[in-house]
Amino acid sequence: MDTLGYGVCRLSVVAVRQTPEAQAPLVTQLLFGDHYEVLAVPDSKQWIYIRMHFDGVEGWISSEQHHGITQEYFDQINHANFKITTDLTSNILYKKSPLTILMGSIVPISNSELFKMEEQFAFNGEAKSLGQKRDGEFVKAIACKLINAPELPGGRTPFGIDTAGFIQLVFKIAGYSLPRNLDLMREKSIEQPEVGDVIVFGNSDKMGIWLEENKYIHVQGRVRIDTWEPVVKKETRFLRIL
Numbered sequence: 693m694d695t696l697g698y699g700v701c702r703l704s705v706v707a708v709r710q711t712p713e714a715q716a717p718l719v720t721q722l723l724f725g726d727h728y729e730v731l732a733v734p735d736s737k738q739w740i741y742i743r744m745h746f747d748g749v750e751g752w753i754s755s756e757q758h759h760g761i762t763q764e765y766f767d768q769i770n771h772a773n774f775k776i777t778t779d780l781t782s783n784i785l786y787k788k789s790p791l792t793i794l795m796g797s798i799v800p801i802s803n804s805e806l807f808k809m810e811e812q813f814a815f816n817g818e819a820k821s822l823g824q825k826r827d828g829e830f831v832k833a834i835a836c837k838l839i840n841a842p843e844l845p846g847g848r849t850p851f852g853i854d855t856a857g858f859i860q861l862v863f864k865i866a867g868y869s870l871p872r873n874l875d876l877m878r879e880k881s882i883e884q885p886e887v888g889d890v891i892v893f894g895n896s897d898k899m900g901i902w903l904e905e906n907k908y909i910h911v912q913g914r915v916r917i918d919t920w921e922p923v924v925k926k927e928t929r930f931l932r933i934l
Contacts, residue, residue, distance in 0.1 A: 695731065696730045696731065697760055698761050698762065698763055699758050699761060700761050700766075703722075703757055703791075704792055704797075705721050706721065707721060707846075708742070708846075709751055711752060712741075714754075716752070717846060718847065719749060719750070719846055720744070720872055721848050721857075723794055723796050723798070724784075724794070724797035727744075728742040728744045737755055738755055739754060740752065740758050745770065747860070747869070747870075747871055747872045749872045773821050773822055773823045774800050774801060774821075774822050775819035775821060776798055776821075776822045777793060777797045777818065778820060779818045781793070781850075782815065784799065785813065785814035785815075786812070788812070794849045795834075795861070796849075796865055800813060823867060825866065825867035825868065825934075826867055827888065828889070828934055829887060832888060832901070834862050834865050835858075835901045835915075836909065837850075838853065838861075838909075839909070839915050839917065840914050842913075842914050843912070843913050848861050853915065855910065856897075858911050859899055859901070860872055866888075879931040880932055882931070885930040887902060888901065888933070889901070889930050889931060891920065891928055891930055891931075892930070893927060900918075906919050907919055
């Protein structure tokens, strides 16, 4: 499908849906700073079909929540090492207006500006460089910040998240790109897990992050910490991402 244009999320969170209807199930969510390609705009122009640049997920967003950018700006974003937020919520000034953004949002601030910014931002929260890779203890700390986040199919925020969104978001903040479709993960299986490894239960849509002392954090009704029982070892495996 040909690209018709480009966009970037300039709201705290934007729903990406399976079909162009307000009641349609979530496919995923855009967080502030996520950029995307525009693939289709129906005649009604109420919905826009997009493909996220980060993981290639496609879906529909409301045209009222679309923020168009030039191809030049889109390409520049791809090559800039921006900051990714690590607080559950942060406040920014965007075009002199206050906006609350969520953990895992991308703010276009870097140590060396590669280009003239098209927009004006002010941000003073906790963040790290998007491309900086961190260790298992960092993964653990970020994952634990999401404890008690409610389960929400298609969600990827502290206010609603699913297994795929949880795994993907935590590792994105740590500097690693994982697909939204967990079946596509190809990481190496290991025997002895360490802090920050991924535990897989049976099929890959049931996953968690290994903490320590037989404990793991995962999504089941909410983000929670449970104890792994060795008696079910034959039904689980471990993956090393870091």
